[in-house]
């Protein structure tokens with residue numbers, strides 16, 4: 001990835017664009033410091049995963065190319081998606097999120113252990129504001145700015161998306177910035193992140209949830225019932241029910 005959009009992408013569509021985009025993301029080197037960090041984590045490993053071969057690269061989105069709901073997270077976890085190569089896969093955050101998606105009928109199984117584990121999503125695409133695991137889960141503004149090009153490319157490919165389901169404030173801000181870059185007027189005052197917040201921007205609705213991080217789920221800040229309600233609202237908005 002050299003930072004330029006490939007003209008060839010524009011002649012492709014839907015699933016083919018997303019497949020090609022996955023390859024571009026996985027080879028992106030725009031943030032050398034993050035690529036080094038991910039590679040180092042992949043070498044040093046966590047003791048409990050010492051026998052695993054870590055992914056150690058940027059993590060592309062995955063799910064249903066015809067999705068109406070686009071779930072945006074923060075970034076791959078160092079020993080989660082940076083290990084397994086799939087978003088929210090192989091860690092407690094993923095356990096929490098996919099259990100909720102399964103309860104809502106949007107995932108065919110409640111667990112997400114590894115690529116190739118049979119997980120399939122219906123009407124949902126999952127990606128993140130940043131595609132490389134950042135140290136301490138804290139991306140910098142320049143890193144988010146560089147990685148936004150991958151959101152733009154996904155936006156162009158995910159033509160059915162009606163709802164951006166934002167896990168956490170960083171994803172909420174990234175979604176608003178994405179919509180602004182794609183020519184949409186952002187309401188004023190600018191919608192603020194809060195669990196359960198919604199914002200209508202053009203024909204799309206943002207729905208917010210606290211992030212499914214262990215910090216939130218272990219402390220009870222985000223409960224399964226709260227996640228279920230937020231997912232239910234995202235499904236309703238995607239179907240055109242309620243505020244619009």
Ligand code: SF4
Nearest residue numbers: 028030031058132147
């Ligand atoms: S964070 Fe995004 S822009 Fe930076 S190297 Fe990773 S994929 Fe590329």
